[in-house]
Amino acid sequence: MRVITVGGGKVGTFIATQLVAQGHTVVILEKDAKRVAEAAATGAAAGVEWMLVDGCEVSSLASASPETADVVVAATGDDEDNLVVSLLSKQEFAVPRVIARVNNPDNEWMFNATWGVDVSVSTPHLLTSLVQEAVSVGDLVRLLSFDGGRVRLSEITLSEHSGAVGVAVAELGLPRDSSIVAVVRDQGVIVPRGDTALSAGDEVLLLVTEESEAEIRRLFIEKVDLSGA
Numbered sequence: 287m288r289v290i291t292v293g294g295g296k297v298g299t300f301i302a303t304q305l306v307a308q309g310h311t312v313v314i315l316e317k318d319a320k321r322v323a324e325a326a327a328t329g330a331a332a333g334v335e336w337m338l339v340d341g342c343e344v345s346s347l348a349s350a351s352p353e354t355a356d357v358v359v360a361a362t363g364d365d366e367d368n369l370v371v372s373l374l375s376k377q378e379f380a381v382p383r384v385i386a387r388v389n390n391p392d393n394e395w396m397f398n399a400t401w402g403v404d405v406s407v408s409t410p411h412l413l414t415s416l417v418q419e420a421v422s423v424g425d426l427v428r429l430l431s432f433d434g435g436r437v438r439l440s441e442i443t444l445s446e447h448s449g450a451v452g453v454a455v456a457e458l459g460l461p462r463d464s465s466i467v468a469v470v471r472d473q474g475v476i477v478p479r480g481d482t483a484l485s486a487g488d489e490v491l492l493l494v495t496e497e498s499e500a501e502i503r504r505l506f507i508e509k510v511d512l513s514g515a
Contacts (some may be wrong), residue, residue, distance in 0.1 A: 287311070290355045292323050292341030293362035294369045299331045299388060303360060308334040315341040342370045352379040360386040365393045369401045375429055376402025378394050394431075405432055426503055429491075438494055439467070442506050446486040450506045456480030458505055461498035466490040 287310045291298045294316030302312045306330055313437035314331065316322050317340040325336055340348035341360075356400045358375040368386045375381040386401075388408035397406035407430070430439040444451055450458060455466055455478045469476040470489035476482060484490065494502050 287356045288354060289313070289359060290315065290350050290352055290375075291359045291361055292347075292367075292513040293360070293387075294318070294325060294331075294336065295361070295363060297363075298359070298361040299325070301336075301361060302331045302387070306331065311335075313337060315339050315342070315347070315350055320428075342367050342374075344374055347371070347374055347379070350448055352381055355379075355381055357381070357383045359387060360384070362387070363389055365389050365396075369396060369403075374402075387482075393514045405430065426499070426507065436496055438499070440491050440492050440494055440499075440502075442492070444484060444488045444490060444506065448484075448506055449488075449508050450484050451486050452483060455482045455484070456478065457466045461494075462503045464492060464494045464498040464502055467493055504511070 287307075289302075289305055289310055289312045290303050291312060292315045294314045298314055298316075302314050304310050312331075312333075312336045314325075315337050316325075317338070318364050318452045319338055322336050322338045325331065337350055339349055341347050341350075341362075352375055355375075358371065359382045360371040360375075362368055362371070365388060368388075369499045372384045375384050383404050383406065385405045386397050386403045388397055389407050391408050394406060394408050397403045428438050429441055432438070460466070465473065466478045468483065468491045469478050469484065470491070471485065471487070490506065492502060
């Protein structure tokens, strides 16, 4: 996979390092000459191709051949720059997947398909979700947002009182615009099939929309009476 990362700061460099270690081809576009020089001197993100260009300029972005990239990551510390990179990548070069970093959570609403963003990542929101995931059982936790927040990757750890416990996936009656992606059980990952029955303690990963979230909450969170009364 060929990846272009715009922004050679700590975030962009970390992403590039991880991807290169996994065997991918990565190019970092960075407009700060000092930062590029430091990367060359320290060997930062070894194996990554660094280019001293401004990824917000269409001609500079073109020099990295984004039309051959599988993914463009807009990872600068400026939300306006990340939106410009995303829009150019999608509209001018038809990059299949554009991922953008959101620095200010108040700007997250703009990071959608209109600006060429396929996936937006807001670190404060992600950290909040991870904290919630660690302490929440029986509640739906949003992990990532897609399509401007209209589609969400969410997680729920089933309590023993959940009405979904003991029910096969095919019998849950999931909304048509939702799907169970995976079930984590006993530190293993289960790819669910129709006959997969859910158990208390399962971590269920779901793709849900704004419209289906309320029904998902009803199906997975609504409690059943286990007292036998």
